Amino acid sequence: MTSSSGNMAVRIVDLEAQNGPLQEELLEALGRVIRSQSFILGPEVERLETNIASLSETGFAIGVSSGTDALLVSMMALGVGPGDEVVTTPYSFFSTTGSISRLGARPVFVDIDPRTYNIDPNKIEAAMTTRTKAIIPVHLYGQCADMDPILDIARARRVPIIEDAAQAIGAEYKDQRRAGSMGDMGCLSFYPTKNLGAFGDAGMVLTNDAELDERIRMLRVHGAGRRYHHHELGGNFRLDSLQAAVLDVKLKYLGGWTRKRRENAKRYNSLLEKSGLCEEHGIEVPRASYERQNVVDYHIYNQYVIRAPRRDALREYLASKGIGTQVYYPVPLHLQECFRDLGHEVGDFPSAEGASHETLALPVHPELTANQQQTVVKVMGEFYAGQKLQK
Numbered sequence: 483m484t485s486s487s488g489n490m491a492v493r494i495v496d497l498e499a500q501n502g503p504l505q506e507e508l509l510e511a512l513g514r515v516i517r518s519q520s521f522i523l524g525p526e527v528e529r530l531e532t533n534i535a536s537l538s539e540t541g542f543a544i545g546v547s548s549g550t551d552a553l554l555v556s557m558m559a560l561g562v563g564p565g566d567e568v569v570t571t572p573y574s575f576f577s578t579t580g581s582i583s584r585l586g587a588r589p590v591f592v593d594i595d596p597r598t599y600n601i602d603p604n605k606i607e608a609a610m611t612t613r614t615k616a617i618i619p620v621h622l623y624g625q626c627a628d629m630d631p632i633l634d635i636a637r638a639r640r641v642p643i644i645e646d647a648a649q650a651i652g653a654e655y656k657d658q659r660r661a662g663s664m665g666d667m668g669c670l671s672f673y674p675t676k677n678l679g680a681f682g683d684a685g686m687v688l689t690n691d692a693e694l695d696e697r698i699r700m701l702r703v704h705g706a707g708r709r710y711h712h713h714e715l716g717g718n719f720r721l722d723s724l725q726a727a728v729l730d731v732k733l734k735y736l737g738g739w740t741r742k743r744r745e746n747a748k749r750y751n752s753l754l755e756k757s758g759l760c761e762e763h764g765i766e767v768p769r770a771s772y773e774r775q776n777v778v779d780y781h782i783y784n785q786y787v788i789r790a791p792r793r794d795a796l797r798e799y800l801a802s803k804g805i806g807t808q809v810y811y812p813v814p815l816h817l818q819e820c821f822r823d824l825g826h827e828v829g830d831f832p833s834a835e836g837a838s839h840e841t842l843a844l845p846v847h848p849e850l851t852a853n854q855q856q857t858v859v860k861v862m863g864e865f866y867a868g869q870k871l872q873k
């Protein structure tokens with residue numbers, strides 16, 4: 483596909499390029515499930531749970547219906563409910579906070595580190611009260627939150643941590659600890675655009691705690707231990723066998739795809755630096771390390787997110803040249819209409835608000851070519867050169 487300017491179209495995600503080459507293997511797995519007539523949970527889900535637990539280095543993994551339900555059922559397992567508070571970031575996908583509110587608890591926001599976009603550990607303590615029932619750090623864009631100080635605070639206060647690792651499967655924090663394995667529970671999403679994507683909705687809860695594992699397995703099937711004997715109120719949070727079969731095929735390729743994403747990120751970093759866009763126009767490339775530590779984390783780049791002056795105009799210009807980008811996220815959670823009753827206003831979390839005005843995700847998917855990346859950076863250069871002339 484070519485746009486009128488002659489540039490190749492560059493998509494923000496390219497599922498056709500990802501799934502196309504795997505079609506035979508995928509159809510074979512789907513056929514196996516169809517012939518088995520076992521469509522809910524079962525051996526396909528168990529195999530995927532074992533393989534994801536091994537990848538994430540956790541004792542247990544429980545397949546659930548989505549990343550959102552992974553968050554919801556994790557909080558249910560902790561007994562989060564009305565009167566409780568859950569500390570989290572205002573700069574994430576909606577469901578991190580939505581799940582807290584759905585259980586009747588109050589989300590308590592802590593601003594982000596403006597360089598990594600993850601929750602700022604230095605501000606967590608001040609947000610905690612005797613009602614704090616859990617902390618939910620999000621590993622945004624595929625980079626782990628700065629977990630050590632968060633773990634210290636949580637341990638000192640005996641408050642559990644649920645990691646929202648929906649964007650971070652296989653990411654590593656210093657000492658190679660895996661995303662989702664550091665807190666009491668970790669939540670994964672297999673939404674089609676995540677690094678490991680299903681053919682629909684799917685998710686997983688990770689834990690090292692046998693009791694939580696058992697509890698979540700029960701909550702996943704309406705709180706029933708034995709069929710039709712309900713110990714507590716759960717829900718239908720089950721993972722389909724078809725999705726599990728698809729995911730298990732794709733899982734074999736995840737390591738290679740992650741390496742490609744990381745290579746693409748590295749290439750963007752150097753192309754952007756060389757182009758002068760950083761120095762002359764204030765473009766900021768993503769950071770894969772925290773200031774306090776001299777360790778570069780294993781960022782899996784679910785998104786490659788830059789900070790860009792005149793972001794919206796840049797995005798429009800790129801779109802006019804056939805280049806897809808996305809804004810994650812244009813409205814921080816504390817300013818969402820549905821959370822009005824929390825009483826927040828503009829200015830409450832300036833770093834999250836700043837990010838919402840300036841961040842832009844460039845295409846970084848594994849199928850992206852070096853040529854396409856050069857095109858993206860070249861077109862960005864055209865945009866800023868034009869802007870300069872207009873002044």
Ligand SMILES: *Cc1c(COP(=O)(O)O)cnc(C)c1O
Nearest residue numbers: 548549550575577648649671673
């Ligand atoms: C995708 C995502 C979720 C929700 O996952 P779904 O599978 O879409 O329900 C939760 N948190 C974050 C940070 C996400 O990116």
